[in-house]
Amino acid sequence: MSVLRLPSSLLLACLGAAILLPAHAQGVLPVPQNVVQLSASGVVEVPQDFLSLTLSTTREAPDAATVQTQLKAAVDAALAEARKAAQPGQMEVRSGAFSLYPRHNKEGRISTWQGTAEIVLEGRDFGRISSTAGRVSALTVSQVAFSLSREERARVEAQAQTMAITQFKAKAGDIARGFGFSDYSLREVSVMADEGGMPRPRAMAMQAKGAYADSAPVPVEAGKSTVTVTVSGGVQLR
Template identity: 25%
Template sequence: MLKSEFAKTFAMLATGLSCVLMAQNTLADAPEHRIINLQAEATREVANDEMQATLYTELNEKDAATLANKINSIVNQAMNTAKSYPKVEIKTGGQNTYPVYNDKQQLVNWRGRAEVILNSQDFKQTSELIAKLQESMQLGNINFEVSAEQRNKVESELYIEASKAFQQRAKLLLAPWGASNYELVNLQLNANANRPMPIYAARDASFKADSIESQNIEAGNSEITVIANGSIQLK
């Protein structure tokens, strides 16, 4: 009986010792999980090479059909005028018509609004067209930005610069942490741009037909940034 109990106790101790030894061996073989999160970025200021302008017409009429005809006529005239400026892309924008009531909830008239949007890399032609269209329309706003073609080119270059900046920062951390090398765990590259605010025009906008030639258009710059976020494991 005593021999049987002793055998059971010895077996339990042997099993426990075996588990401890296995755990120690596992820890000894485990890699060092020294993971550091890093961020680096590359930024470039780029000249805006594309111009966008919105012009609109807003009318009031007693009859909805008359209102629609007049607005359509103005928009069609704008589209035809733009044909003389081949470097400027023109398209119709938002358009809406709604009834106007007095304080007695009686229908007074109809109000309608329609927009055309200009887009071009030729600032001179765009400015001249804006002046021409203002004979029958009003200027809503002007916006300058980097063209898609130029943006893609710059972003491609910044992806490389941001990646190199990330690698440089990773190497700088080796010595302080007593590491000889590192391994990339994950990396994300994201691009964004800070665009200038659009220029909103007052009802007596400065783009007048008789003064457009003296206008000095300043397109400004946009800041394009590529950010590299990732993790490395020190070795």
């Protein structure tokens, strides 16, 4: 088998050309210079405008079929009463969790069956929801949760995002001038949103229902949500 041998002068020329190639042609990226990483946030606090109120009931009997029948009857009656006041966007009515499980005696045998069923009232009309919950006598309040509606969250998030972008640009300009540069260009950026609220304790909601007559509205009080949008990224000083 023949072997091709290059003249020594040609081989040295090839090696020299490889050495003289620019860094990017050899697959090595140049190290970024004058790049600064920074972040800025926009924060908006608004009243919570969406209420989710859960009503539940528990039944117990020697057999599972009896418990299931009792729960179904209670939920059907509660849904029928709640739907009388339902209104799209203001108060929606839906069924919630449904669970059925055995209870065991000391010998490990099933003694009785117990089950829990829920319905959920949710929407933006707090008065309608609370008064409807007071009229549902078969179930009691087990949970109250406040939040922002989709529409309000979108509005507030856009407002906070505008604030964050404005602050990011101002901070980038200040940093550029502080280091003796006249301007900057954006390299990469990320935008993240977060909502913090004030949840209502479950125990408080249950006590509130028991302190009033069954037909009285369930007292509810919304808190506030803080929507934070953070803009972070890198800028090239120039």
